[in-house]
Amino acid sequence: MKYAFYPGCVSRGGCPELYPSAVKVAQKLEVELEELKDVGCTGAGVLPQYLSDPINARTFAKAEGLGLPIMTICSTCQGVMAQANYRLKSDPAYREKINREYLAEEGLEYRGTTEVKHLLWILFEDYGLDRLKSLIRRPLKGLKVSPFYGCFLRRPPEAITPTKELSRRKNYLDELIEILGADLVDISGKGKCCGFPILTASEENSLAMVAKHTGESKEKGADCMVTPCPLCHLNLDGNQPRAQAVRGEKIDLPIIHLPQFVGLALGFDPEEMQLKRHIVSTRVVESRVEMLA
């Protein structure tokens, strides 16, 4: 099993704990990764389409050349690439134009066959739950966990629908929490926006969203929240101290990256998953895990 690995900017920038934990987990699962090193940022919805579509087409062409599907570890990378890929796949004339104007010079061509999949989807659809279950070394019994998906793993539907799994995809994280032995603490905002995109324009609203989601999870008794999106992580973890001030009460809810969460169940120590790098202390999670060890 092999993927062209697209780690994205944040897993090596603002969330440097994400990249190594994803790589370690992939190794343990015996999923082979060939990292796409000479490709650009997806544009993250900030770059206009006329720039990000050619940049992403270039990434898809490189993976196509390797004959591999792309694995992402970020809901935003996943969403932006899926939308670009949807446009490029469904409109051959547009794809040709981009090939001609941007890729040909480098000797590249995107034929429209690359698949882009988030690690979360890969676990369910390619890897298989039975195989995953057989590798669990530390069922996360008693750990109470809320899911938080990140918008782009759920919407827009047309970028996700080409697969029959759409409706189930909306529930994978909930399912995974229980598969890994933890207790699911459902929250109403799990599929909503974390507020990150408006941190610049409307900080107050952004922080209010952080307070709302983490506050609800905490109220319902969660020990932590798990997210497949490092941008959600930046806001929910990094800005939680400021969001607490908005809410006027302590929240202190650790936010765990998806690969870290899987890694803990596979038997990695919190240290190996670099939990200490988070802004909100992960002590609760660490001590639970130690008790289970």
Added chain:
Amino acid sequence: MQITFKVYRKDPEGNGKPGRSEYTVDLSDDATVMDGLLKIRDELDGTLAFRASCLRGYCGECTMRISGKSTFACTAKVSAFTKKGPEIALDPIRNIPVIKDLVFDWDAFLWNKIKAVKPWLEPREGPANEEHRLPDAVMKDLRQVMSCYYCGLCDEGCTVLPVDFDFLGPAALTKAYRVAFDPRDRDGKERLRIAEQPKGVWDCVHCFEASEHCPRGIAPTERIVALRDKAFQMGISHEKVARHHQSFAASVKESGWVDEGRLAVESEGLTNIKGLMKLLPTAAKALVRGKAPLPYVHSKRPGADRIKKIFEKGERERK
């Protein structure tokens, strides 16, 4: 079949507290939720308040939450909601002040906001002698937007409204799109300016909830993104957002990926001491944990020159 409706009431006991009333009615197998409501009102409780008008899924008046799902009561079959048992919960849609029971405040919810974007065309010159012709593609696009029901389902799904009711919201901003993208309007710029005020397009998180909720396939989220892009092109922009976008583009152009440290600093503005100070506590914490990306200490990715070429070409063509 006997169906029990558990309906939200704003003040059933007259003590200022909301509650629920339960009504059991006998309905045919193909009945709609609206059939149930009308029967309740006619036969059991004339004080139950709800809105209804066209009764065929066209006017958007009877938008409500049916066992948690927001939709129109007049087209929702009862049988679709009773698979787990003969009970249906009815609630007013979220994010909106309730006047009574299932009747919410349309003015506060939608009309005031729609009015705020000046939803009318102002012709370029005086009355024309002949009709204004529009290219087919433009008209097709606008017609889709004009098919809006004003049902409010997009606002119901909105992520921003629950934390900030003053946000214009997807329905009103979609209306702004309708005018701003109409070539017949004298000054599409005017609507862009309104839309880009605080509580306008820059407050949208583009989470695509609105598009997912819209029963007409109008794609309100995409319309808001288009308004933003157009505002940018015309040089109308939120100051801080513009800095953010410029910094983002500059670092990807130079190195192939985002320099997050630089992005944080430049978004605040290099001379904005107060803004920069605000970053310090988080930056300090992140530094201690070895995760603060230092601004401008950012290596080029392999292939960065190729990315730069894409930028140069794209930018040239846009000019």
